[in-house]
Amino acid sequence: MPEMTYREAVAKALADELASDPNVIFFGEDVAEAGGVFKVTPGLYERFGPDRVRDTPISEQAIIGTALGAAITGLRPVAELMFADFVPVALDQLANQVAKYRYMSGGQFVVPLTVRAAQGGGNGFGTQHSQCAESWLMNFPGIKVVSPSTPVDMYGLLRGAIRENNPVFVLEHKGLYNMKGEVPDDTAPMKLGESKVVRQGIDVTIVASQLMMHRSLEAAEQLAKEGISCEVIDVRSFVPLDKATILNSLAKTNRLVVVEESPHQAGWGGDIASLAADEGVYWLAAPVKRVNMGAALIAYSPPLEDEVLPNVGRIMRAVKSVLSDA
Amino acid sequence: MTTTLPIEGRQQALRLMLETRLAEEKIQELFLANLIRGTTHLAIGHEGVAVGTAAALIPGDKVTCTYRGHHHALALGMTLRAMMAEMMGKETGACKGKGGSMHMTDASIGLLGANAIVGAQLPIAMGAALTAQVKKTGNIAVTFFGEGASNIGAFHEALNMASVWKLPVLFICENNLYGEYSVWSKTTPVQDIAVRGAAYAIPGVIVDGQDAEAVYTAVKAAGDRARAGEGPTLIECKTYRYRGHSRTDTAPYRKAGELDEWLKRDPIDLLKGRMIADGQLDEVEFAEMRHAAETAVVDAVDWAKDQPYPPVEALYADVYYEG
CATH class of the missing domain: 3.40.50.970 (Thiamin diphosphate (ThDP)-binding fold, Pyr/PP domains)
Known part of the structure; x- marks a missing residue:
């Protein structure tokens, strides 16, 4: 290939x-x-x-x-x-x-x-x-x-x-x-509106996209060594949003972490949390945790930019926090 | 040198101007009677620009215009019924009731839409011109805007890019002297908008916007040039807005006597006078024409009043194309 x-x-x-x-x-x-x-x-x-x-x-x-x-x-x-x-x-x-x-x-x-x-x-x-x-x-x-x-x-x-x-x-x-x-030679144009489970797990669902999705996979890999099993969902399509894939995963894991590369206020993670509250609340065993940039802006200086973007360590801590909240 | 329209063209132009004038006067009444909601922007006084331009277009040409655009829509061939039903938010309106006064659109006559954001329609017309250029259709695009829009960024981006790409698009400015409530001289440092074309290597032409045939002549010449691949033209039509900016504006900021001066050069009177002088019309025929226009407007309003509102499910239709 x-x-x-x-x-x-x-x-x-x-x-x-x-x-x-x-x-x-x-x-x-x-x-x-x-x-x-x-x-x-x-x-x-x-x-x-x-x-x-x-x-x-x-x-x-x-x-x-x-x-x-x-x-x-x-x-x-x-x-x-x-x-x-x-x-x-x-x-x-x-x-x-x-x-x-x-x-x-x-x-x-x-x-x-x-x-x-x-x-x-x-x-x-x-x-x-x-x-x-x-x-x-x-x-x-x-x-x-x-x-x-x-x-x-x-x-x-x-x-x-x-x-x-x-x-x-x-x-x-x-x-x-x-x-x-x-990229297989026969890759066809893809349908929009479908998310993808990129790692199977049973303890916590992590919803993320692009760079944050890759960091979530890294976090899941490290957490696996500690005996924590994360399911990672790559959003792929924000509009239309694939609610079913997220809700199906939540029904299995009962815990949800959303990782966004954007400010907290009016960030898309709020929509995912709202989806869980509206249509998956009885599956939730812990509050939904959002990992994002808070109210900060992206700065130029390397340590500041490193701090504002969610990293593997922050994602791992968020996963552990929803597990300890049970 | 103004080219005169053939007699059929003149009759059509006069009929359309009368219908537009009477329709807009009726629209104002309907607003005051609360049959039409929101706001409206009347183009009474501008009719010559619309009919003169429409006479110079051919099938397949595309037009974008502004929220002050009832005259453009009617000149291009929108029916009075479709317009009045749209005004009232009815299901059988031009936009199924979703647009209203500021968004008159009819793709079947080449009207790609009236726009409620000042200047936004200029780039959209460029896209239609790009399609004509890439597909080599020989068609052009026309975009109307007011002199106030020549101060917004989209105007400058549009003229620049259209010139660089030599797009077959005509930028037609209806300079009615007032950008909303402000006289042009308070907001614009140049006497004529047409000079702004020079900054983008686009010819700038000034036309008497009250004279439908002068507008026709200028648009025809610029259109021929665009169809031949020689690029855009900026045409400034000097005209006047008899009414205020929008429904509630009585235009107290105007100089005393200014309206009266412009009324002496009313576009309907001008063409009518010319036709009478040329032996193509008499007062009796004009009265008949006016009566027919009145009847058509009343019919359209009565018809529109009887039309149903869209069902509430229509709210969710056409957000996306399904299929």
């Missing part, structure tokens, strides 16, 4: 969709001739030409608005926003336009639009280039949100997003771009 990096999986998904459908076009800042600031998209411009792979000015509102207009008139655009921190720069187009265009017209349009952006901390990019955008975007019904954590999911979910007849935001974690994994 071919092994590739998460970064290469993005490029392959884009190339395969550009090749399979002439209506697919791709544009963003520095994505064409330069191949992207994270070197994610080299070669696409040369292969598919300047009509279909385009560099844009540094104009996030124009990028998203143009992509929307193209999507409702017959193209299937993929727009890149470079850093997910630029979501607020384009927020009018995302929140007021993209999310609502079909709805407020009474269903006159389909909006086959994909937006990609790189997110996440841990790389010293500082306060304005390290944030995660899931929780921001989840508040706008009309947009789907996926966050792949592995090369194979990156490949399959990005292709699935491009084929989807709705706006989809695909969030790529820049801490994972160098991660390698197997």
Whole structure:
């Protein structure tokens, strides 16, 4: 089976969709001739030409608005926003336009639009280039949100997003771009809206995504040595949310830890806790524990950034706390 | 040099302007009677811009416009019934009651939507122009906005990117002198919006927005240029908003006598006078035309009043496309 990096999986998904459908076009800042600031998209411009792979000015509102207009008139655009921190720069187009265009017209349009952006901390990019955008975007019904954590999911979910007849935001974690994994040749476009149990366990359910999912797996590995069995769920799709996979796991373990790479207030972990309270409260043997950034912001200095992002030790302590709460 | 429309084109333009004028006057009444909720923004005085532009478009062209957009919708061919039902939030309205006064949309006539966020419609029109460019359809996109929108970021991003990509899009500014409650000179350091095109290497054209045929001439020329792959044009139509910004604004900030001056150059009177001078219309025929427009508006309102509201289940429909 071919092994590739998460970064290469993005490029392959884009190339395969550009090749399979002439209506697919791709544009963003520095994505064409330069191949992207994270070197994610080299070669696409040369292969598919300047009509279909385009560099844009540094104009996030124009990028998203143009992509929307193209999507409702017959193209299937993929727009890149470079850093997910630029979501607020384009927020009018995302929140007021993209999310609502079909709805407020009474269903006159389909909006086959994909937006990609790189997110996440841990790389010293500082306060304005390290944030995660899931929780921001989840508040706008009309947009789907996926966050792949592995090369194979990156490949399959990005292709699935491009084929989807709705706006989809695909969030790529820049801490994972160098991660390698197997992507079978026959990997098909994946259905959105499915979470995945990435480690089976019986004592505690850990729900996490992307970098935090990988740290949760590490924590689970270490906890296993202490005789604690964790089930780890990779969210993969925030909108729509796969409630069943989370509730089924909770029914088995009776304990829930949510690990978010975002502030506590109005973070997506609150939705998972609310799901447990609303539909799984009788299974809960302990309060739900959320591990996140609290009310802090991401700082540049290495020890400060290390402190604000949930790490393996904090995840382990959270798991132990829900076990001792019984 | 203004190109005159053929007689059928003039008749159509005059009929549409009359219908729009009377429809908007009726809309104001319906608001005051609480049959229409929220707010509304009337374009009374702007009708020449809409009908002049519509006359220069061909099937397949796309349009985005603003929350002051009833005239655009009617000029492009939205029916009075669909508009009035939408105004009242009825199931048979243009947007099934989900849009309202500020979101008149009809994909079947190329109207991609009226927008309630100032300036947001400019990039969306660029996307339609991009589709036309990539698919080589020969179509163009048109986006309407007020002079106030030329101070928002999206305007500048749009003109810049459209110019770099040579998109077949026309930026049509309806300069009615007031951005909401503020006269243009308090908020805008240039006399003419058209000069802003130069910053982006886009031709800027100034047109008498009260003269539907002058608008037609400018839009036709810019459209031909865009269809030939020569890129966007910024067209500034000098016009006037007879009413206030929105439902509750009586426009006390206007200079005394200003409205009266503009009324002397009313777009309906202007075209009517020209047709009479050319022997294409007389007062009796005009009265008949006006009466027909009144009847059509009354019919649409009566029809819309009788239409059902959407069932509450419709709240959850069309958030996403299912399928």
